[in-house]
Amino acid sequence: MPHTFRQQVRSKAFSGPTAGYCGDFAQANLAILPSAYAGDFMRFCLRNPKACPLLGVGEPGQFDLPMLGRDLDIRTDVPGYNVYRDGVLCEQLADIREVWRDDLVVFAIGCSFSFEQMLARERIPLRHVDEGVNVPMYRTNVANQAAGRFGGRLVVSMRPMSGAHAIRAVQITSRFPSVHGAPVHIGDPAVLGIQDLSIPDFGDPVSIHEHELPVFWACGVTPQSAIESARLPFAIAHRPGHMLITDIPNASLAVL
DSSP states (O other): OHHHHHHHHHTTSOOSOOTTSSTTEEEEEEEEEEGGGHHHHHHHHHHOTTTOOEEEEOOTTOOOOTTTOTTOOTTTSSSOEEEEETTEEEEEESOOGGGOOTTEEEEEEEOTHHHHHHHHHTTOOOHHHHTTSOOOEEEEEEEOOOBTTBOOEEEEEEEEEOHHHHHHHHHHHTTOGGGTOSOSEESOGGGGTOOOTTSOSBSOOOOOOTTOEEEEEEOTTHHHHHHHHHTOSSEEEEOTTOOEEEEEEGGGGOOO
16 A cells, blocks of 8 residues: 555665556656745646646645645655756755755656556556566657746657557546646657667666557656756756655546
8 A cells, every 4th residue: 555655665665666566546756846936837837737747736845745645755755866956966865854945845746657557457568567677768859838947858758569559558548637648659759859769868778579669658757857957956856767656546537
């Protein structure tokens, strides 16, 4: 269950990627920013809902977000954090208590790991899970809709699938806009400006079998691209693939 899993993360008994864990519950990407920039970032999320579907937003200084889960501490309950200074990734930490500030606002953003349980139930293979690696993620040439200082480029995650599985995956994920919804592209990665699928910008490469298509979803690492482009003096995000597991049932996020 999510609470037990978060306790394992908090105690440092678990520190890896979270794909495949607590599959009935929503996982969340994080963007944690000083309150002075929170308004612009909120508008950025609203303008880029495929990449940045909001699951919850905290008050300044709030690190326990009851809307996401009981006995939850944003500072300790994520397996890995990225710390940015002046838009540059400068540290990767196991917890952020020592760098926490009272003006920080937490944005929890839906994650594609949340719909993977539904794909698995339909017997759609998930190569990164089968190979025991982090999902591959790529920077694209697609510009985000800017808001204030925030802009940058769309980041996508990729899962190779047969044509039939890709069609079914579109049908399933389109019902879950709160966790990125349907794919943004299927097929030729060059359309997105991706030159080599074997060299992801985040995560790990996976094997692509003959007659499979790369299927790309908008990714919650996109806010990290926006943080970099904004050159904020200080910001925190999750380490790609290392998500917050919430108490929100995935089933509750489905739309008709």
